[in-house]
Amino acid sequence: MTIVEGASSSGNAPPNPEHGDRLELDALVVGGGFSGCYMLHKLRDELNLNAKLFEAGTALGGTWHRNRYPGARVDVAVPGYEYSMEQIWNDWKWTEKYPGQPELQAYFNHVDKKLSLSKDCYFNTEVYDARFDTESATWTVSTKDGKRARAKYLIVAVGFAAKQHVPDWKGLDTFAGDIYYSANWPTEYVDVRGKRVAVIGTGSTGIQIIQEWAKDAAETTVFQRTPNTALPMCQSLLPPGVQEDRASRLQIFEDSKKTNSGLEIWPIPQNTMDASPEERLAAYERLYGGGGLWFWNTNYQDLLVDPIANREAYDFWAKKTRARIDDPRARDLLAPLEPLHPFGVKRPSLEQNYYELFNKPNVRLVSTRESPIVEIRPNGIVTEDGQLYEVDMIAVATGFDVVTGGIKNVGIKDRYGFDVADQWNKQGVRTHLGMMVSGCPNLFMPYSAHSPSVFSNGPTSIEFQVRWIADVIRKMRELGVRAVDVSKESEQAWKKEVTEIANMTLLPKAKSWYMGANIPGKPVEPLFYLGGMILYRERCWETSRGNLDGLIKM
Template sequence: MTIAEGASSSGTAPANPEHGGRFELDALVVGGGFSGCYMLHKLRDELNLNAKLFEAGTALGGTWHRNRYPGARVDVAVPGYEYSMEQIWNDWKWTEKYPGQAELEAYFNHVDKTLSLSKDCYFNTEVCDARFDTESATWTISTKDGKCARAKYLIVAVGFAAKQHVPDWKGLDTFAGDIYYSANWPTEHVDVRGKRVAVIGTGSTGIQIIQEWAKDAAETTVFQRTPNTALPMCQSVLPPGVQEDRASRLQIFEDNKMTNTGLEISPIPQNTMDVSPEERLATYERLYGGGGLWFWNINYQDLLVDPVANREAYDFWAKKTRARINDPRARDLLAPLEPLHPWGVKRPSLEQNYYELFNKPNVRLVSTRESPIVEIRPNGIVTEGGQLYEVDMIAVATGFDTVTGGIKDVGIKDKYGFDVADQWNKQGVRTHLGMMVGGCPNLFMPYSAQSPSVFTNGPTSIEFQVRWIADVIQKMRELGVRAVDVSKESEQAWKKEVTEIANMTLLPKAKSWYMGANVPGKPVEPLFYLGGMLLYRERCLETSRGELDGLVKM
């Protein structure tokens, strides 16, 4: 077996010789994606703190650096999916409505150059332990390559997709061909011409790989557990001049702050069945034809709440999708007449020609719901019942240990010495506002569990959270407060609010990564705050009002 991995590079220079790999800091940021880059900028350039950033990868970009697999691209349109800082967007021009991985990585290079971030970043630096010392009110952070840092403030900005989940298939290490993991794809081009390839998983990553590999492979076998309720991307090239209007760009970013989604769009303020069938159909056609996630995030307001409304949307989607698939069996597997779960409670992926691929004679679909994978052999994949699918190459696109996986890997120990990961494994996630953990003073986690994160436009949500964290730190300095913590009562109240809002929706009715149900043994619970950005903003400001009245000052 050959496991193809991403290339390693030195990244930024290692720690300066004068401190021998030891750092005395005001603040340390862990993770170099959207959250980490903006956090470093705020701490260093606006609060004038001695701040550094540790990144496990070889460059900035977070998920857009790690996920280099073919076809990788964002599902949120630009402008919108970008920082609102004018010094960054003023001389940056996107080429596509939904940028691909290469363009997003180039964007982060532009961000780096504009803000001069890399001089304070250390790459190939994976944090494995973080402990708080009550006496000194500092964190001691250790890395796998031997670096050690002490910092008053620790910001864990690892995002929601930092750790890939790979099932423990029997014989995985016996495969004689090449295995590619979506979150650790090699930098060099993977040539599938003349090859028999398999893609395991049909989430957004799987769909994107399938669309690319099926163009050239001799044979493509797709292993699907649950059908993806994917929507047409309707990709387009952005013509010259479309991003030149400064006033319009500024207005977009201001409008994004005033909605629950973090985008200048909101659901239709009507219930599905309150309009006539003719009006409803016309609305569905408009949203579906508009492309992107419109049919999901600006549909009628009861889409994810009312089962009748939800089924109406599913039936429309299924009719549209089934019409694109010729083979009856593939049609029933990809877009069944009876839904396996409510529509939209698993994030719909965006596709460009996904369903038409199954009309090709050299693309076959295997249902692992009917026949689970039981073994990997040197020459292929075996499903229950003994069917062997002979392949030369395998792409593993089986999702992530969402939000909590990456945080657990940091090895956070609270002020009592307890491992946060162990506590979360036993009791489920415990946070306040999705940004702080009881017993972990001065620890902040933007874009993490129990925050709006993936149910909003990432950059909009991140910018608010980072500003809030920076404001809390600045208030601490003004008040002479050494450390702030959150009470267990605050954690319990926040978990109650997160859970109650989720239970008002249809989301708990599906085994999804939104609920942590995609990883065996992981507590099944709502991992995200579904109250929207406006209410979330209120809750955050309630906590930081006055003299940080909602926090425990130490």
């Protein structure tokens, strides 16, 4: 077996700053994605703090640096999926409506150049331990390459999908061909021409890989557990001049701050069944035909709360999708007449020609719900019914240990010495506002659990959270406060609000990564805040009002 991985810590990274391995800092940021980059900029350039950033990869970009697999691209249209800072967008032009990974990586290179971030970043630097010392009110952070940093403020900006989940298949190490993992894809082109390939998983990552590999492979076998309610991307090039209207660009960012989604969009302000059948059909056709996630996030306002309304939307989607699939069995597996879960409680992926691929004679679909994978052999994959699928290459796209996986990698210990990720795995996630953890003073976690994150536009949500964190730190300095913490009661109240709002929706009716249900043994619970950005902002400002009245000052 050959496990083909991405670039390691050998010489692909920009040079690290020439500092010693013992750092005394005001603030340390862990993670170099959207939230980490913006956080470093705020701390260093606006608060004038001695701040550095540790990044496990070889460059900035976070998800868009790590996810180099074929077909990787964002599912939020631009402009919009970007920083709102004019100094960055005023001389940056996107080429596609839904940019791919290479263009997104180029965007982060542009951000780096404009903000001069790399000079304060340590690449190939993976944190494994972070501990708070009450006496000095500082965090001590250790890395696998021997660095140690002490900082007053620790911002863990690893996002929610930093650790891939791989099932423990028997015989995985016996496979004679090449195995590729979506979260650690090689930088070199993977040639599948003339090969028999398998893709395990049909989430957004799996769909994107399948669409690329099936173009050239001699035979493609897709292993699906749950059908993806994927929507047409309707990709397009952005015509010249469309991004050069400054007033329009500014209005997009301003409008995005006033919506629950962090995008300049709203659901239809009407319940589904209050519209006539003709009105519903016209609305569905308009949203579906517009492409992207519009059919999901701008549908009727009761889509995710009313089972009858939800079924109406699903039936429309299924009819549209089934018409694209020739084989009756593939049709029933990919778009069953009876849904396995409500529409939209698992994030729909965007596809470009996914369903048509199964009309090709050399693309086959295997249902692991009917017959799970039980073994990997040197020449292929065996399912429970005894069927051997002979393949030369395997792509593993089985999702992430959302939130807790990335936090576990960092090894955060609270002021009492307890490992935060271990506590979360045993008792469930506990935060206040999705950004602070009781017993972890001066620790902040943007774009993590219990925040709107995955139910909002990432950059919009991140910019708000980073501004809030920076405002808390600014007030601490003005007030002469050494450290701030949150109470257990605040955590409990926030978890209750997260859970109560989720339970008003259809979300708990599916075993999804939104609920942590994709990882065996992990507590099944709502992991993200569905109250929307408007209410979330109010809750955050309530906590930091006045002289940080909603926090414990130490």
